Amino acid sequence: MGDIAIQVSNLTKLYGKTLAVDRINFEVKKGEIFGFLGPNGAGKTTTQRILTGIIKANSGTVSIMGLNIETESFYAKRQIGVVPEIANVYIDLSAWNNLMLIGSLYGLSKKNRIAKAEELLKLFNLYERKDEKTKTFSKGMKQRLLLAMALMSEPKVLFLDEPTSGLDVQSCRLIREKILEFNRHDMSIFLTTHNITEADQMCNRVAIVNHGKIAVIDTPEKLKKEFQFMQVIEVLFNKEIQNKRELEKMRGISKIQKVNDKFKIYTDDTDCLIREIINFSHREKLKIISLNTLAPNLEEVFLKIVEEHKSG
């Protein structure tokens, strides 16, 4: 229990007759970046809202740093910072007043609030505009302010729901860099995202959820390894192939796609397929311009798992 930041047991949430979260169990270790992935309507945001004490579960328990979010709500909430999917800063307050409000809600003394707000506004390049109402802020600025607000109390666990969604490249990079920096100093991060590449790059472990259930939890690397059978070979020939059916007849193919002028061929036997492609090029008098073998990326693993989960 000592090294667990978030412990979730048999969590269930019903909306009427719809099961939004179905008896999920997982834990997030201290200092870990945990990705929570899933398609729309999978139950990600509902789960995050339960974990942050915004809504109550029908059954199951959640503890944050060993504190029950329902029965020890006040103390558990003091351990967390939350950055929601939709920017919910007070648009009629200045950035400064937003930070002051949050600081006071977390019980920080006035002196501390002021020092902390100055530090965070400088860290997120917002200090020059601290006195402007946030209704004039861009989406990226609001998102940076939200992150600053979540960090006012120096949380042990930071919940982020789609933190870089719809942001420009600079803001995305700044936010990712900061998240990684905080994590390096032992802050546990619970990252709910659609952005598989982001999860792949940032997370120590990911959980893939679908229909309110956890389909799989593992490190991105292990997941990709488990799905080695989804190897892809990308091949480019010197000219258009006349007889595409011959190409499809090759052994070891599980799926074939034409992407621009290249063929993307999915296989579970790379060696066999490469030989087949070479034989095919001889037969058809084609020249291979390029041939690459690609490991499955997390996005493909994600889609495969969600598909399997749907059919299973």
Place this chain on the structure above:
Amino acid sequence: MFFFGGVKAKIMGKNNLFLTQLRSACSICKKDILIYYLKSPVLIFSFVSPFFLLLAFIFGRNLSFDFLLPVVLGLSIFFTSSSVGPIIIPWETRMRTLEKLVSCPISLEFILLGDILAGFLYGVGVTLVILMVFMGFSILVIDNLFFLILAIILSNLCFSCLGILISIPPTDNPSNIMMLSNLVKFPLVFISGVFMPVNQLPFLIRILAKFSPLTYTVDLLRCSLGKEHIYSGFFSLLVIIVFIIIFFCLAIFFHKKNLSKRF
């Protein structure tokens, strides 16, 4: 550098739970006043409407100043302290800022207390300004300062609680709540002995008047200004306190019940 050698957040201990939450409620109150109350339309409505009411009654119904001063003060308290309260929660539900507040270490009771305090303080402020204007024109003589102070304080608190109680339907559309608010508030004006003394009202309305807090506010104000009144000052105070407790408890109960429907 942040987190290491930088400013460390000092957080208060367990013993101060109640006081900490009370301080948080005050911060919510300050936020409400800045965002919702100190806006020109709200200020104009609050300060101008009592004078229009006064003029309307003087010229429209030939009522005397004597009769009207407690009425105008009572209506001013009633409409001012309950003016913005009903829309705060639906508006914050829509803007998702309620979600932010609920994720902070403050219970819903104290969030609502902050909203109530804002309506209360704003109502008291506006009432004092109107009172001073009346006194400046020497059209108001105070007979019992004790009752007047308590009438202003308790009635503003009572109607501020009523405002928060009105916002219990779990909608994110403030206009729906404003319609409900008008549906509740305007009938109260007509059954509370505002336009004519309660004892001159039809029998059925006289019974309904007993269940309206505005009846006791206006009567207590009449008592404090030395005008003809029905109930004793202490009785009116007691009834207003009972209404405050009922409105506050109901508001907490229903807001808690409906909270998850807001997200």
